[in-house]
Structures are given as structure tokens and as C-alpha cells.
Amino acid sequence: YKNGIRHILIEPGKPMQNGYIESFNGKFRDECLNEQWFESLSQARECIAHWRRDYNEVRPHSSLGRIPPARFAQQHRQRAGGAAGSEQKQNFD
Numbered sequence: 889y890k891n892g893i894r895h896i897l898i899e900p901g902k903p904m905q906n907g908y909i910e911s912f913n914g915k916f917r918d919e920c921l922n923e924q925w926f927e928s929l930s931q932a933r934e935c936i937a938h939w940r941r942d943y944n945e946v947r948p949h950s951s952l953g954r955i956p957p958a959r960f961a962q963q964h965r966q967r968a969g970g971a972a973g974s975e976q977k978q979n980f981d
Contacts, residue, residue: 915943 898905920939926932948954955963 903910916939920936924932924935926935943957945956945958947956949957949960952960
């Protein structure tokens with residue numbers, strides 16, 4: 889429960905209970921792990937880091953309005969910051 893996060897497990901043998909991560913795992917395996925023959929741990933780390941950057945910073949995701957997750961997160965922070973700023977102004981006026 890570190891940082892107030894509660895870990896919830898799915899039932900054994902029921903991957904359909906967590907379709908999002910199962911979909912991600914399949915993409916990661918098909919697009920990265922199955923495409924490379926890693927000769928060292930450092931090579932694997934480098935390849936995985938490259939794939940992760942592409943997945944999060946370049947590739948558009950349909951569930952996020954066809955933008956990459958990094959851009960979606962940035963827009964969310966900006967909106968949340970703007971909302972927090974306007975709430976603070978209201979409290980001080």
C-alpha cells in the first residue's frame with residue numbers, strides 16, 4: 889500500500905479480467921521481444937527502452953484521441969494546473 893496504492897489481483901487463469909494489460913503485454917512481446925535476439929542484458933535494456941519511448945512518446949493511441957500517452961499526460965497536467973490555479977485565485981479573492 890505504498891503511496892496509497894492498493895494492489896488488486898485478478899483471478900488465476902482469468903486474463904480477460906485485465907484486458908488492458910494483457911493487450912499491452914501482447915504488443916510488447918510481438919513488437920519488441922519476439923523481434924530481437926538479445927545477446928546481452930544491456931542490449932535487451934537498450935532495445936526495450938527504445939520501444940518504450942516509441943510506445944509512450946511517439947505512437948498515437950486510439951483510446952487517447954490518437955495522441956501519444958506522453959502528450960495526453962502533459963495536456964492533463966496543464967488542464968489540472970489551470971484548474972488548480974483558478975481555484976486558488978477564487979479562494980484568495
